[in-house]
Amino acid sequence: MTLSIWGVSVLLFLAGLAMVVLRRQLLAMLLGLELMINSVNIALVYTGSLWADAEALSAALLILAIAAAEVVVGLSLILKLNGAGAPVDSSGLSELKG
């Protein structure tokens, strides 16, 4: 059980990572980030409840809140880019280099 829950968590994490790394659509990448964070939450919640450890459970809550804040920042950035008429595709953001 432990292994499978952790396996799911890690798989989700890797899926999120893959989304972030592979996708160029900024919104999809943002979703990937969320997926990574929340996959960790799964593992934390499961492990915390396994050991009846309130610390981990409260941690999961705090992490959710922080993830939400992060999404706000991310979305606002993406929207701003969109509003400016610039592409929301990451491959367009390559003026800064070298």
Added chain:
Amino acid sequence: MNSAAFPVAVLAPHLALGLGLFAALLAGMGRVGERPLRVLVVAALGAALALVWAWHRTQTGGPLIRSDEFSWLGQLLCYGGAIPLALVLSGGDISAALLLGSALGMGLLAVSGNLLMLFIGLQFMSLPGYVLVSRQGRPRSYEGAVKYFFAGGTASALFLMGLALHYADTRSLALEAGSGVLSEAGLALMGAAALFKIGCVPMHFWLPDVYESSSPELAGFFSTSMKAAGFLLLMRLVALGPDSALAGSLPALGALTMIFGAILALRQQGLQRLFAYSSISHAGNLILGVGAWAAQGARAAGAAPVFFYLAVYLLMSNGVFQFLRASSAVSRGDLRGLGQRDPSQAAAASALLLSLAGIPPTGGFLAKFLIFWELVKAGLYGALAVAGLATLVSLGYYLGLVRDMVFEEGDRLDRARQASLSRSLVWVCAAGALMLGLGPSLVSALARALGGGG
């Protein structure tokens, strides 16, 4: 340690910063000019610094909050590094609040005794950073902010995964050493996040882009406060496992970072990007210091060189970025002939550049010397050789800039020169960097403060 004595003293600086943040937002409701806001931010930071200094002997170790030498030294560096930015801050109340929020995050990171608190601190300091970059109003600000955001987000996700792994091993979120492979993997993942923050190769790619798209003073803040916080995080993690894979990889990573930053800085024409790579190279040097510190057992007393380096770098980096602001120079060509147009600025900037290059009798030399010495003591001769080589390469651009400024002739820039405050800041930073070099007794004071040395 009893829980009754909740460490008010330890959290007082954070309180001051929080109040400042609140006041800034309040002020935003009225029509407050930039100047009062700057005063407010500086006052908050100054108060925080004063409070840190006043109660720096108070040591506690609770489940969430921990105050030790690293905490107060780290806070001094983080708040101090923000002051030059605060002094010339633009962008109204939002920027002020973001800056104070970021500083508050660093403060939390510095006093956290718990992995979760570390994460909170990390995010607290990073999120305002993304927004600050995006608010620069420069052509590429959004690009920089987006890159920063996604790279930083990935890093914090990695940190979280590491946290979970560490938790699975130790059954606790406290800053405690684990024993299994899980906790070591957790350390590695969390370490990756820390290395990302400090711009360690190969996780540094975002850094030049962000610095380039920021205003110079903001880049100065990133390269000093933010880096100091990152190093604090790294050292906290390394202290958990001085013989972990993370700690063991630091010399190699540091050497790589140093040489990589140096050769890339050599080819830059844009000054902000150049100093971004220079800051990567310096980060490499610091990573080497941390690696050597870890190799010698990661005792608090041995960390003096790293902190001294951070302190000197705080002055040097803020100094050069303020110099860029004051001279409104964008590319290397803009600096030509500065020595004739503005000798005093050129002199101060030359002093800063020589200090960055690590030439005696400047603080930069002493800092680099101490790190090198730690490497010798730790027997890390290979890393030392690479570090020496990188220092040599770095002379190519630091001295090259001095040459451009002082030896070459050039035309007057049509861009207007910036406020005199930056000019004075350049002077102050240069003088400070020189003073640190002339007074090695500061190092011994630092070493004594950390409980060793002498």
Added chain:
Amino acid sequence: MTLGWLSLAWMLPALFGAAAMMAGARARGVALWGSGLTLSLWFVLGWTYGLEGVESLSESGPVLAWGIRYALFTDGLSWSLCGLTAFLTLLSLLSSWRLRVSAAYWACFLWLEAALMGVFLARDLFLFYVFWEATLIPMFFIIGLWGSENRRHAAMKFFLFTFFGSLFLLLGLLGLVSENHRMTGGWNWDMAALTGPDGGMGLAIFLALILGFGVKVPIVPFHAWLPDAHTEAPAAGSVMLAGVMLKMGVYGILRVAIPAFPKLAWDLLPWLGLLAAVNVIYGAICAMAQSDLKRLVAYSSVSHLGFCLLGVFSRTPEGLTGGSLQLINHGLSTGALFLLVGFLYERAHRRGLADFGDLASRAPWMTLFFSIAIFSSIGLPGLNGFVGEFMSLAGMTRVFAGLAVAGVLGVALSAAYALPAYQAVFWREPGPGSVSAQVGDLDGREKAILWALTVLMFAIGLYPKPWLEMIWSAMQGLQL
């Protein structure tokens, strides 16, 4: 900790440098006062305390951290090199009296003097290294700001290349101290009290030190910075560069490398001596092919410093003393040559051998001084150069005659590069593009500078005993 006379010896020029920087148009007067006072201080201290007394002037502050302390000392060798520094700085400043340069020029020279004094006075190795590196900064600006056409490149090359050497020096010093810590358990940065480890580690540290000092000397093949730097620097800068800065390398070898590794230095004698012998010959051969007067003198310096090394590595009383005296001799004769080339350049803005001719008729005083300096430089007995060269070679002959042959060959070759150049400038009828017509003879100030050098050349050449005794007192621990 109270600061003593020795601290004053380096702080005085440093403070006067700062004052000159502020003094604006009156900077040169301030600078002259500064260097004059420093020289007087040197002289008065030496006079009142005598040789043994000077040694008692040592200062030692409390340990700052890890055994590092502010500690100065002096003895016959360092005191005489300090004197050379103060003397040549004064002459350099006097020689540039007419230049229209900013206050920074004068300040840089005083700061250079301060750093050089510090190098020669430091006892603590950390302090030594700080001063060692600090010399680069003023020289960098002197070359880069007030040099000739290619000055920027030369300044960069000078700094980068010598810094390359300094890195090895730093590596060696750090290794030495930490290995010493490993052996004794204490932190010690006292250059007189350090002994290096045996075995491979010792060899590595020793080689790092030799390389570090060798770049400054310069030991071939690490000489590539020297011709450019000497050629492009302003005349006074070349004087300081060749006259004093090159000496730092040999001084370091005498002070640090050999005392820490007395046995290793002896075991490696054939190789070290070979390096020195190659220096002598290499410098001479390259000097033969130069068409730029300054470049020629620069390469001759490579050759001359080889003699110093031959003497020093021989570790015999005569070799050590002679090699060290040769440091001073070379400062005087090469200093005079660079000054004279500078005076030529000031008048005609050329330095090529082909640009001049028949100066002997137009500028007899210049010819006279140049003749004396060049013959001192090629080792004419009776002038100072010979004493140092001969004693160095005598020392080397005693321990490794084969290498002395190369040295003697170098003496012979020196005429082959010096005299054709001398003739081209002073004797030959001027060629079509010659600028000899613009060259007037030396004025009173210039003559006074050169008289000072010339008198010393003769004094050391004919009666070197006081100098040799002074130096020998510092050498006793080094001989085998």
Added chain:
Amino acid sequence: MNLVPWSLWLLIASPVCAILAVFFFVRPRKPQWSHWPILGSCALVCLAATDLTSRVYAGMVLDVPVAIWMLGGDWYLPFGFRVDGLGTAVLLMVAWVGALIQVYASGYMKHDPGFSRFVLLFHLFYLAMIGLLVSNNFVQLYLFWELVGVCSYFLIGFWYQKESARRAALQAFLANRVGDFGLMLAVLLLMAMTHGNTSFSSVFRLLPAAPTEMVTLAAFLVFWAATAKSAQFPLYFWLPDAMEGPTPVSALMHAATMVTAGIFLLVRAWPLISSIELLPQLIGWVGAATAIGAGLVACAKTDLKRVLAYSTVSHLGIMAFALGFGETAPAVFHLLTHGFFKAVLFLCVGNIAHALGKASVGVDETGGLAAKMPLTFGCFTAAALSLAGLWPFAGFYSKDSILDAAFHQGGLQAAAGVAIAFLSSFYIFRMLFLSFLGPRREQRGPGHAHEGEPVLGIPVFFLSLGAVGAGWLSGPLSRLLASGWMLRTGMSPVPDWTWNGLFASQACALAGVGAAYFLTTLRPQWDWDWRRRFPRVERLLESDFGWKPTVAAFSALVVEAAGMFSRGWDTRLWDGLVESTADWAKRGGERAASLATGQLNDYLWWMLAGTTGLLYLVLR
């Protein structure tokens, strides 16, 4: 110090004071008076030299250190004096001949714009030679040896506006430096072998204990040094060209101050030289070859000074030839007589040149001078007879003792002796007849030539007295030389002349005179004809049997090689390599910069890679 007689101090002090006084006081105010203090000093030097000689003759031998020159620990080098028979014998000649030449020079150079510089250098030259003769150790000898070289450099190049003078000066100094290489190395080796001793007496005392190979090497090096200074093959070539200096310089250099130093050194170091097997013989053969070769070349020269120059080379060869038999005293004896007659010959040529208003005179420009310049003719003839070795002139006594020794050896040596005797009388009388008799068709004739002022005549006259009569002093000289001789076997005395020797040498010399008379006066065009008829022979002789071009080619090769090394290796390859390191760093930067593509996803890939690497390290 009271051991040192006043005359010895005077010997050194008076020239030094005179030079300083002239330089600092007379030259700036009245340069045309520069010669007065100098001449006063010459007088004092002669006085002192005479006094010293008489003391030594009376048995005094002095070998004292007077001051410490260099020191390092227990190692030290003294300044010291050695006054013995060998030194004073040469000293007396040098002092007097040199003084007379300086008197002459102060008249001869009077109107030269560089008069003051000339007399200063000239006197320094004189001082250097005197110092060399009274040195008691090798290093001090080396000091004066070099000083002689430097003075000769400036004096040969005195008229530096002339290309030929510059070249000659440079050549002279460089050739001497090549020789000095030997001397310096020899001195260093001797010092090293004798634990830092340098004084002649202690070095020679300690030599038997030293390793033989080293001693052999040192001895050969001493000889090498002597071949440069005393113009022996292979380093003689600078001397004929040294004619480019003013004539008094040539006179002083050939007769008294410079070229004698090498022979003097060989005799001084005779305990060293003679201890080496075959080295004396080598010296003898080199001397014979030089004497014959230079004699042949002298026969073909047309420039008067050049004939004399080769004659000097030849006579120095004769001295070396004598040393080959171990005949040191005859060698010194010949050195002395040669000093006198060669000085006369040069000064006479100087007078001719002065009379014709030229710096150097070729045979073509003379002819028939005997009538116009009778005093010069007389002095020249006396000196020529002396040079040719005709009885009872000085040259006879000295040369006869050498030839006698050669005839005793028999075989090749005897033949060489005959050749030398014949050649020297032939070339000098050829010159005499060509310039003073005639004029011939090809010659310009005497023109308005006339005797010069008394100051140009009187010294020549006095010197020719020496050229005539110096030979009669062989007895006293033998006694003088024996005092303070450092070899256990004793100084070989100057042998008395013998009837056999007399006949043989007179026959050779007279044959030479006769041949010269026949070819110059009875066949007056011969001297010009043979050049046309045998151009090859002329080329051979003009090129010193091919040696001069060889030397020139060799030195050009050295310069060329140095240039190639410096430009090719030092500048292009090594410096280029050093300079290119900056490019390497830049190129590395370009390569690394290509990683920073600006693509966010690439950045993330790299982060992933870094993290994976860390994890790999954990799991490894």
